[in-house]
Amino acid sequence: MANASPGVEESSQEERFRRIWEVVEGIPEGCVLNYGEVARLAGLPGRARLVGRALARAPRNRPLPWHRVVNAQGRISFAADSVRGQRQRRLLEAEGVVFRDDVIDLERFSPEQAIDRLLWGP
DNA sequence: AAGATGACTAACT
């Protein structure tokens, strides 16, 4: 058969992108995740850059909450004065995400915390 | 075709 390395499941790039998109789709409204975390949840630890790439290449017809992905410092990875940066911030603030000096409290706005709120109340 | 680039990050100065 064609597989040169039996037993080793080598995921295609399309597969990796698809897994990344699925994770991003699962980020609840009002929450954020950083690139590295999305990568880990997609089974791709250490490949944060791939997440940015996957988002940039997401199909037009697949609406993704791309704005809910920020960097590990809790900052938007676009320049604050750029069109994209401002759009991302506006989208996040519209769902209740709070910035303090351009920084989001990743702990506070994590999906994990959202679950806790559902279980235990605010 | 080799080198630069980047929606990244953790670990170092």
Add this chain to the structure above:
DNA sequence: AAGTTAGCCATCT
């Protein structure tokens, strides 16, 4: 606190 380095690796020049 802020800048550098090494790892990441598909894409773009």
